[in-house]
Amino acid sequence: MIKLEKIVSHFNTKIFIYFLVVATMVYTLAFTFLHNIRSDGYILGDWLVNYQDGGFKRRGLSGSFFFLLQDITGLKLNVLVYSFQVVIISLFFYYYFKLIQYKETTLLYLSLLLSSVGFVGLFNCVDYVGKKEFIIFLLFTVFIYLIDHERLTRKREWIFCIALFVATLFHEVTLFFIPYFLIALYLKTKKIEPVRYLKYILAVFVPAVLLMLFGGEINEGQSLSILKDRGVIFTKGIFFWHINERQYISAHFNEYKWYFLSLGISIFHLVFYLKYLKQRKILSILLTGAFLFTLPLFYLAIDWGRWMYIHMIFVIILFTLFLKKTDSAYASETIVINKKFYITLLIIVFSLIYRVEMSGRGFTFEGFLYRTCIAPLELLNKML
Secondary structure, three states, X not given: OHHHHHHHHOOOHHHHHHHHHHHHHHHHHHHHHHHHHOOOOOHHHHHOOOOOOXXXXXXXXXXXXXXXXXXXXXXXXXXXXXXXXXXXXXXXXXXXXXXXXXXXXXXXXXXXXXXXOOOHXXXXXXXXXXXXXXXXXXXXXXXXXXXXXXXXXXXXXXXXXXXXXXXXXXXXXXXXXXXXXXXXXXXXXXXXXHHHHHHHHHXXXXXXXXXXHHOEOOOOOOHHHHHHHOOOOOOOOHHHOOOOHHHHHXXXXXXXXXXXXXXXXXXXXXXXXXXXXXXXXXXXXXXXXXXXXXXXXXXXXXXXXXXXXXXXXXXXXXXXXXXXXXOOOOOEXXXXXXXXXXXXXXXXXXHHHOEOOOOOOOOEOXXXXXXXXXXXXXXXXXXX
C-alpha cells in the first residue's frame, strides 16, 4: 500500500493528458494523411461530395468549396482537403489544450479521455480519423473556451450561429449535437433562455429542412467522372454506397447488439463521474436528453460506434467547465488511495482492453492494449 501511494503521489494527470493530446493529434493527422494519399473513398470521398453533380445536396458544400480552391490554386484535391483537415484538427487540439491549461485535472477526468469511445477511440479505429465531425468538435471547443473565459459576446454568438449553419451544410450530423451548445449555455448562466436558444436551433434546423426538402442524392450519377477529371479516382466509398442501412443493422444484429454492452459501460462511467459533481441531477437529465435527441442517427445510419464516440468527445469538452481553475499549467489533483481511486483505475484498465468499432462489432477485446501489446507480437510471429 505504501509503495502504491508513493507511486501515485508522483503521477501528474495534467502532464499525462498533455502527452495524450499531442499523441492523439499526431496519430490523427498521420492516418488522415494516409487515407487522403490513398484516395480513400470514405474519408476523402466524404469531403468531396459536391453540388456540381445534380445540385443542392447534403454534405455537398465541402466538395464545391474545394473545387473552387482547386480552380484558383491549381493544387490537387488531396492536398487541399488535407491542408484544411490539418487546420481544423490542429485548432481543435490547440483549443482543447487551452481549455485545460489552467485547470486542475483529476484521474477521474483522465479516465474519460481513456474511454474506448474517448480519445483512445481514435487509436482503436483508424476509420475515426479525418471525419467532418472535427468541424463541430472545433466549434464546440472554441464555444466552451469563450464561455469559460466570459468572452462570448453577442457578435461572437451570431458568428457561431452562422458557423453552425455552414457546418450543417458540410455534414448534417451537426443538427443532432446542437443540444450540447444549449446545455453549455444553461450551465454557465444558470437560467433558461428560450429566445437565445432559438438562434442556435434555427441555425441547424433551417439548413437541415432545406436539405430534406430540396436535397439530392450524394451521387446523382456524375460525381465519379467529375472527380476523375479533377484528378481523383475512387473505386469504393461514399459514392458507391447504396445499402439500406436499417436492413443492414437488422441483418447484422448479432454484431450490433454488443453496442448495448459498450453503451452500458459508458453510461456507468458517466454516472460514476457525475456522482462527484454538484450539479449531477440536472446534468444527468440534460445529458440523457442530448443522447435521446440523437436516437434517429442510430435508427437511420450504421455508424453506432461513431455516434457514441462523438457523444463522449462532447462530454469531455463540456466537463472542462467543472474542473477547478488554477494559476499553474501543471496543476493536478493529488490522488488518494480509496474506493474512488480503485473504481476509476478499474474503469481505465477495462477501457483500454475493449474496443468499439465505428460500425459492425459493438464490443471486442481488441482494444488499445491488444493493438499495442499483443497484435504486434502476433504479426512478428507470423513473419518469423
